[in-house]
Amino acid sequence: MSKRKKDAIWLAVLSVACGLVIWHAICWYSTEFHLEMFQWLQTGRGYLTVLYNLGLMLVLGLLLGSMMIKITDLIGYKVDKAEQVDDKKGRQ
């Protein structure tokens, strides 16, 4: 399987996962479940809210980060180490 095909499959998988996360967040916002979780902070279940917030940001960051890389790979942008002459030689 070519790298391009693999990238396309990965992008599709990541897009679906991203879509699911976004759909879930909008759902929980519109049903005010986020508010309910916010109110858990006053109770013993506050740690669930902390874990949820942390997890949501982590998962979203990872998914979006991976997705963006796959997109730039797919559209043909060659990502490699940037050679910055003035910086590179600056460490001599």
Added chain:
Amino acid sequence: MITFPELPGVDINILLLVFVGFGAGILSGFAGVGGAFIVTPALIILGFPANFAVGTGLAWVMGSSIVGAFRHKKLGNVDVKLGLVILVAAMGGMEIGVRILNLTRDAGLVDEAVLSIAICVLIIIGSYTMWESIRRKGQLDRMLEKGQELPPPMRASSISQKLQSVSIPPNLHFTRSGITISLWIILAIGFFVGVLAGIMGVGGGFIMVPALVYVVGLPSFMAVGTDLFQIVFSAAYGCIRHTMSGNVIIFAAFIMVIASSIGVQFGALVTRYVRGVSVRIILGITILLFAVGTILKLFGVLLGEASALFDVASMTVTFCGLGLTLIMIVGLFIASSLYHRGRQIPTWVKSLVSKTT
């Protein structure tokens, strides 16, 4: 307009929220700063109470930094080993900084103390960054005038040269960054920056990037990537603390992370088209603008009741600073693209764009 149930009665313009996320994302990807120092005042302008602005801003920094760190990792700009060492020291320093902050709060001087320290730090870092960058740009301009192809090797700053020659065991070699330096020096820098960041209530990227460049001697882009990597963890810590205090509106942070993920890509990719000196100049300008905003805020605090005008002025300067930064980054990108296609660009811009992509 959007209403968050956690903030009853406060309507937020969702387009502006997206713009703030997108703009801060570009700055984050380009200059390697977390962006909290821009996002927090912007959220206050949009109508968030200050405590929610800080908490939500930090949650956003975490998500956004992960996206940025991913991109910089792919570009080879992240020194994981160095980032982890700095992180350990910075976390310790932040805890001390928060405790100092609490002491000043108990003494009833928190606003004055924090703002005064912030102004001093910002002016020193911003001025030095600008001075060094402009001097460096002058050298590059002179080389171009003489028709020389490659710029002269940039010497590491005299501070970093001296520090790298200090041999206090254990000395660590960071292969990715290509430097060998004493562990204690890295820990001291991380700790010191952590203390300042803890006192000022920010992630500390705008202090850490210049410190890594000028004191440790890292190349600009390596400093940017490595700093973003360590910000992921320090922002996660801040996110936990602020969620526990009920200061995070997670859906607002969620919207901004999605917007900034696109901005971060653009900012990080622009770094391939510009020289390191451009990153430092734009970072220096942003820091100095933020210093002006902070000075206005301090006036507002000292004047007490008559502070409304200064508060508005402070917010305006900060918000306009973000706009100006974005214009400069986009302008550089366009100039670089034209240069690579063989089009003529002003001579003074040539020294800011890279010929190596």
